[in-house]
Amino acid sequence: MKPLRKKLLVSFLLIMCLTLAGVLFVLAQLLPVYLSHEDERAAGEVSGLLQDKGIILDEPTRNELEERIAGIDAETGKKQLPIGFLSTLLITFSAAFIVSAVLYFRLTDRYVHPIDLVTGTALELAKGNYRARAEWSAPGMQSALVTAVNALARNLQDMEALRETEAERLETLIGHMGSGLLMIGHNSEIAMANSFFLNQLNLEEHALIGKSYKAAALPSGLIRLIDAVQIEEKPRTEQMDIETGNSTGTMAVYAAPVIGGHGSWLGIVVVMHDITELIRLERVRKDFVANVSHELRTPVTSIKGFSETLLDGAINDPEATGQFLEIIHRESGRLETLIEDLLDLSRIEKEGFTLELAGVRVQNILNQAAGTVSGRLEERGMKLSMDCPEHLAVMGDEPRLVQVFVNLLANAIAYSRPGTDIRITADSRGDMAEISVEDHGIGIPEEEIPRLFERFYRVDRARSRDSGGTGLGLAIVKHLVELHGGSIGVESKLGEGSVFTIRIPLARQTGQ
Ligand SMILES: Nc1ncnc2c1ncn2[C@@H]1O[C@H](COP(=O)(O)OP(=O)(O)OP(=O)(O)O)[C@@H](O)[C@H]1O
Ligand SMILES: [Mg+2]
Incomplete structure (x- = not known):
């Protein structure tokens, strides 16, 4: 049962009990007086009547008559209760009780039940259950109250949904932003670190959150920056090298104080951008x-x-x-x-540069490239052998592919001793054609290989310059191959020779 209803029922029962007790008390006080008065009156009337009729009663007969009139039982000698009077009283009281009870239930149902409903709903709302609603369909004032509470609940639910969406959005934004974010509270404890920040510093969340920034495993440069912001209460930007896992990255770190509406110190926010690539x-x-x-x-x-x-x-x-x-x-x-x-x-x-792709026979490309370098080959007494399936065809821009192989052959000639051989082999592998240019020249030190395709990069500057090279050839080759959707790789041994291998997608129909 609802609280208000329960309280009212208890009150009602208490009032009824008190009323009953009061009635009984009054009855207990008044009944004997009334009865004796009635006895006396009845006895007087009987005596008067007898006297009028000239009947004189002896003393014992008079006494017996008075006792009878007073309702005293002759056998027990006790006065008999006025049963009729009492039953009338009981019936009246019961009827009054039933009528009051019916009235009570009707009234509570009508006026108290909606208040209980609204109270229950309000309590649920206070607990944060914004889905709670009061259900009441009868018309009247109570219905307006229930409707108002339901409207309030709906508003709260909408606001909560909006708040949740915004919190989710903010969380997603912070979690996925391409910069590290660290929030330090007013008590110098780390309140939040996004995943980018944790990944950059190779740290786990539990190693930071709730800890003082000075005690947490943050890089010393970062701690110094935060210290400075805390002292100066001004934003600062610094560029610093930070260990990121097993490498060192350059970070642009911005730290700023967070000041509340009334100038209260709320903490420090740190934003970290990885500018290594930049x-x-x-x-x-x-x-x-x-x-x-x-x-x-x-x-x-x-x-x-x-x-x-x-x-x-x-x-x-x-x-x-x-x-x-x-x-x-x-x-x-x-x-x-x-x-x-x-x-x-x-x-x-340049953006927007496009190749004119078509199915081209590899043999055709290689023959054109070999023709271009034949003079230089002859000059240096070198021989070029070719092993390429006749129908092998790739999806490519013919003049650009010729340019690629001219560059590779020119290198093979320039960086080989006179009289050595150059060999070209081509074949298909999966959906790619694999074409290798192999020389028996000076070779390339292993540590130089990763930089080989950079613009102007030359292993031996003096020698390359003597051979007329600018150091742009392989950079151009790499770009062209990648524009074809292919790749280039090098294997080389110093003093023994090098193999440059190019992979380019095959033409859809081989044998063109
Ligand atoms: N087959 C090779 N054998 C040994 N070293 C090579 C070979 N090919 C390239 N290299 C090395 O790589 C460097 C870069 O080659 P790249 O073709 O880009 O430049 P280059 O030959 O110096 O000049 P160019 O732009 O005229 O081709 C060369 O300077 C050379 O040191
Ligand atoms: Mg070259």
Whole structure:
């Protein structure tokens, strides 16, 4: 039973009991007086009547008559109860009780039940169960109260759903943002660290949360930065190298105080961006500019120097003139190659550059490339052998693939001793064609291999420059191969030779 109803029932029963007790008490006090008064009155009337009729009663007969009138039992000598009066009283009281009870239940049902319902719903809402609703369909004031509480519950449920959605959104955002986030509370304890931050520092959440930032296993540079923000109460940004697992990454760390509405100190927020790649790209850019300048300066200096010498009078010496003009011609040729390579590379790297793909026979490509380098091969007394299935075809841009193999063959010739052999083998492997260019040249030290495809990277600068190289060839090759959806790999042994292997997707129908 609902609390208010229960209380009212107890009150009702108590009132009824008290009323009954009061009635009984009054009855107990008044009944004897009333009865004796009635006895006396009845006895008086009987005596008067007898006297009127001239009947004189003797003393014992009078006494017996009075006793009878007073309702005293002759045998027991006790006064008899007025049963009729009492039963009337009992019936009246019972009827009054039943009528009151019926009225009580009707009234409570109508007015108290909805209040109990609303109270129960309000208590459920207070506990956080925003799905609770009061159900009452009868019209009237009570219905308005129930409707109001239900509307309140609905609003609370909607607000809770909105709050949950926003909390979820925030959590997802913080969890998936590409930067590390660390929140330190006003008591210097770490309140939150997102997964990016934990991954970057290779830490577990339980090693940080709830701990003072000074005691947690944070990098010393980061602790120093947080200390500084706490003292100065101003935001700070620093770039620092941080151990990330088994490597070191460069991070841009921003730390700022979090100040509440009334200037209260709420803590510190730390945001950490991984700028390792950015730094690497910046270094590549700087290296590129430095390399281009250097590569341009060498032939330009040479051209300028020799032309000045000629202008200063050497032009009068036909032998020197011929020699100097030859150098100027060679150096301007190198300049031209460098500029062409640079332009080519920038064209390939440009967004939107597309290849004209078609099914092309590998043998065809290799023959064209071999034709281009045949002069140089002959010059150095080298032999080129080829082993390629006749119908092997790839999906490729023919002139670009020829360019790839010309570069690889030119390297194989340039970095091999005269008289050695170069071998090309091609075959299909799965849905890729695998084409290898193998030389028996100077080879490449293992530690140099990862940098081989960087622009301007050369293992032996002096030798490469002598061979007229700029260090852009393999960078171009790699780009072109990858644009074809393929890959390039190198295997090499210093002093023994190198094998450059290219994988390119096969044409859908081989044998074109
Ligand atoms: N087959 C090879 N054997 C030994 N070293 C090689 C071979 N191919 C390339 N290399 C090394 O890799 C470097 C980079 O080669 P890459 O073709 O990019 O430049 P390059 O030959 O110097 O100049 P170019 O841009 O004119 O080709 C070369 O300088 C050379 O040191
Ligand atoms: Mg080269």
